Amino acid sequence: MTTHQRSTGPWRIRAGGRSVGIGHPDKVLFPGDGITKADLAEYYRTAAHRMLPHLRGRPLMLERHPDGTQGPAFMQKEVPDHFPDWVHRAELPKQGGTVTYALCDDTATLLYLADQACITPHRFLSRADRPDHPDRLVFDLDPPGDDFSLVRDAAHGLHELLDELELPSQVMTTGSRGLHVVVPLDRRAPFDDVRSFAHDVAGVLAARDADRFTTEPRKKARRGRLYLDVQRNAYAQTAVAPYAVRALPGAPVAAPLGWAELDDPGLSARRWTLATVGRRLEENPWHDPPRPRSLTRARKRLTALTR
Numbered sequence: 454m455t456t457h458q459r460s461t462g463p464w465r466i467r468a469g470g471r472s473v474g475i476g477h478p479d480k481v482l483f484p485g486d487g488i489t490k491a492d493l494a495e496y497y498r499t500a501a502h503r504m505l506p507h508l509r510g511r512p513l514m515l516e517r518h519p520d521g522t523q524g525p526a527f528m529q530k531e532v533p534d535h536f537p538d539w540v541h542r543a544e545l546p547k548q549g550g551t552v553t554y555a556l557c558d559d560t561a562t563l564l565y566l567a568d569q570a571c572i573t574p575h576r577f578l579s580r581a582d583r584p585d586h587p588d589r590l591v592f593d594l595d596p597p598g599d600d601f602s603l604v605r606d607a608a609h610g611l612h613e614l615l616d617e618l619e620l621p622s623q624v625m626t627t628g629s630r631g632l633h634v635v636v637p638l639d640r641r642a643p644f645d646d647v648r649s650f651a652h653d654v655a656g657v658l659a660a661r662d663a664d665r666f667t668t669e670p671r672k673k674a675r676r677g678r679l680y681l682d683v684q685r686n687a688y689a690q691t692a693v694a695p696y697a698v699r700a701l702p703g704a705p706v707a708a709p710l711g712w713a714e715l716d717d718p719g720l721s722a723r724r725w726t727l728a729t730v731g732r733r734l735e736e737n738p739w740h741d742p743p744r745p746r747s748l749t750r751a752r753k754r755l756t757a758l759t760r
Contacts, residue, residue, distance in 0.1 A: 464491060466498060468560040471539065475568045482521045482572065485702050488727060493698065494567040496727050501560040503734050504696045508563075510580040512543050512554030514691045515566065516573040522700045528575075530554060540565060543581035547689065556581060572700045575691035579644070584688065586640040587647050588745060591692050592655065593682040595631035601722070603679045604631045605715050607666055610658050611681075612712060617758065618654070618751040621743030624715065626722045628699035628707035633692060637745040648686040650748050653755055655681035696734065698727055706730045711738040 464475035478491035497504070515529040532542055532553045541556040557563050557574060566574060578587040594607045608624055611634045615622045623635045638647065652668065659666045659681060667678040685692050693699070693707045705723035708730060714720060725733050 464494070466494065466564055468498065468501075468564055471561040473561050473564040473568065475564070480521070480570075482518060482570065483702070483704050484521055484523050486704060488704050490567065490570065492727065493572065494564055496698065496730075497563045497567045498560065499731075500696045500734055501563050503737055504563065504694060505557070505559070507695045508557040508574065508576055510556060510558065510582065511576040512545060512581055512584070512689075513557060513577070514575040515555065515569070515571040516575060516700065517569060517571050518700050519570045521570075522572070522702075526700065529571075537565070543584075545581065545584050545689075552689075554581070573697050574694050575697075576694045577689070577691055578686065579640075579688075583640055585643050587642075587644055587686065588638050588640045589692075590636040590638055590647055590651055591683075591685050592634040592651065593627075593631065593685055593692070594634065594679065595627075595629075595682070597675060597677050597679060601631075601720070603665060604722075605720065606662075607658070607679050607681065608632050608634055608715055610662065610666070611654070614654060614658055614661075618754045620746055620751050623709065623739055623742070624712060625695055625709045625739075626705075626707060626720075626724060627693055628697070628705040628723060628725075629693075629701065630722050632710075632722065633707075637743055639745040639747050642748045644686060644688050647748065648683060650752060650755070651683035651686050653759075655683055657755070657758060695739070696730070699723075704728070706733075708733050709737070709739040714738070 464478045466473050475494045480490045482490055518526045530552050532555050540562050541558050542553050543556055544551050544553045578589040592611055594604045596604050620636050625633050655668045659668050665678055667675050668681050669675050695709050697707045699705045704727035706725045708725040
């Protein structure tokens with residue numbers, strides 16, 4: 454339970470026994486919409502109970518916009534020295550050294566990130582205790598143009614193919630251009646195996662509808678087809694967190710969906726915004742998540758499909 458009090462200076466918001474300051478609460482972060490830092494913090498306070506299960510224990514890439522969405526922005530990996538000690542951290546290897554990432558394990562941390570003008574937290578597909586072994590596989594589906602029906606059809610095709618492989622999956626809008634199809638994993642397979650598997654699944658779907666889908670990473674070679682992107686399935690790569698706000702006009706929100714909602718003609722990647730996502734938070738389409746699965750049997754089924 455959290456509360457906030459207006460004052461002539463910074464807001465103070467109590468969350469989980471901590472008092473988090475929101476400096477310059479009236480700073481406008483979304484100039485075209487009048488959305489302030491206080492509005493962002495209030496949204497993340499409200500959404501925390503839905504977001505935290507998708508954030509806890511995961512290293513984060515912080516997308517920060519200190520002067521609002523029309524000013525300079527940067528992606529931050531390393532935790533700055535000024536972050537308070539109670540923000541959890543994970544020091545992980547990189548080529549030639551290490552990076553100390555922030556973890557968002559509680560509401561106070563989510564509010565503190567909002568105070569730092571972190572509009573969008575991007576999460577690892579693995580947890581900090583086993584960073585090389587993901588518990589999420591993600592297919593990133595963005596349209597080559599403005600035809601969202603192509604994204605919808607690709608998601609349906611992936612859903613059907615993953616069902617053939619007996620892998621339960623979930624779908625969400627990205628709040629930007631497309632959809633993510635997410636498969637919960639049991640963390641037994643390392644990233645290289647997961648990415649290889651995802652690439653082969655995408656290859657099967659592309660072969661089934663070669664006129665519309667492709668695994669070709671070069672834009673010139675796609676020829677208007679939707680790229681079935683699996684490149685996020687790698688160490689230190691990230692994906693937008695469910696219910697995160699995007700730094701785009703209208704403050705769209707990355708929103709979990711039920712599979713039946715793909716057939717809604719009004720669906721788009723930016724269907725929900727900071728102003729309209731309240732009911733989606735209440736409904737929480739991912740309230741009954743599937744059990745994480747191993748890729749071992751799924752790989753055998755995939756091999757049988759491609760013979």
